[in-house]
Amino acid sequence: GENVEQHPSTLSVQEGDSAVIKCTYSDSASNYFPWYKQELGKRPQLIIDIRSNVGEKKDQRIAVTLNKTAKHFSLHITETQPEDSAVYFCAASEHGNQFYFGTGTSLTVIP
Amino acid sequence: DTEVTQTPKHLVMGMTNKKSLKCEQHMGHRAMYWYKQKAKKPPELMFVYSYEKLSINESVPSRFSPECPNSSLLNLHLHALQPEDSALYLCASSQVQGANNEQFFGPGTRLTVL
Numbered sequence: 001g002e003n004v005e006q007h008p009s010t011l012s013v014q015e016g017d018s019a020v021i022k023c024t025y026s027d028s029a030s031n032y033f034p035w036y037k038q039e040l041g042k043r044p045q046l047i048i049d050i051r052s053n054v055g056e057k058k059d060q061r062i063a064v065t066l067n068k069t070a071k072h073f074s075l076h077i078t079e080t081q082p083e084d085s086a087v088y089f090c091a092a093s094e095h096g097n098q099f100y101f102g103t104g105t106s107l108t109v110i111p
Numbered sequence: 112d113t114e115v116t117q118t119p120k121h122l123v124m125g126m127t128n129k130k131s132l133k134c135e136q137h138m139g140h141r142a143m144y145w146y147k148q149k150a151k152k153p154p155e156l157m158f159v160y161s162y163e164k165l166s167i168n169e170s171v172p173s174r175f176s177p178e179c180p181n182s183s184l185l186n187l188h189l190h191a192l193q194p195e196d197s198a199l200y201l202c203a204s205s206q207v208q209g210a211n212n213e214q215f216f217g218p219g220t221r222l223t224v225l
Contacts, residue, residue, distance in 0.1 A: 087151075096212055102153060
C-alpha cells in the first residue's frame with residue numbers, strides 16, 4: 001500500500017514568515033494530494049489539493065507543489081498569521097479510493 | 112446544507128456496554144467513511160461505504176460494526192470495546208468514491224472507554 005512521510009513534525013515560525021511542509025509518497029499510482037488543516041479539538045478541513053496533471057496550485061497565501069518524478073509534494077504558506085497555527089496533514093490517494101495520511105506537522109506561528 | 116454532523120459529541124462507555132455513533136449528511140454524497148484518530152496522530156481509515164454498500168473494511172475488529180441505513184446516514188455500532196479504542200471517531204463523506212473528490216469531515220465523536 002501507499003506510504004506517506006511528512007516533515008517536519010513540528011514547525012515554529014515568526015508571524016509574517018513563510019512555512020514549508022514536505023511530504024513524500026511511495027505509490028506512483030497516487031494521483032490526488034489534498035492538504036488538511038486541523039485546529040485543536042476540531043475536524044480536519046481541506047485547505048488545498050492538487051492532482052497529478054498539475055505541478056503547482058495557489059490559493060491566496062497557500063500554495064502546493066508536486067514533483068511526480070521524485071514523488072514529493074509540498075505545502076507553502078506565506079505571510080503566516082497566528083490563526084495559521086494548527087496541525088497540517090498531507091494525504092495521497094489513487095483516484096480517491098483511499099486516502100493515506102502523513103503523520104502531521106504541528107505549526108506554531110509566533111506573534 | 113454543506114455539513115457532516117455527528118452525534119454524540121462525547122461518549123463514555125464501559126467495556127460491556129453497547130453504544131452507537133451516528134453520522135448524517137445531506138449533500139447528496141454517495142461515499143461515506145469512518146476514521147479513528149488518536150491524539151496527535153493522523154486519521155486512520157476504518158470503513159468506506161459506497162452507494163450504501165460496504166466497500167472497504169480496513170481489518171477492523173468485529174467489536175466495531177458499521178451500518179449504512181440510507182444514503183444520508185452512517186452508523187457505527189460499538190460493543191465490548193477496549194480502553195485502547197478510546198479516540199476521536201470521525202465521519203466523512205464525498206460525492207462518490209474513486210473520483211478524487213473532496214472529503215468533508217464531521218466534528219467527530221470523542222469516545223472514552225473505561
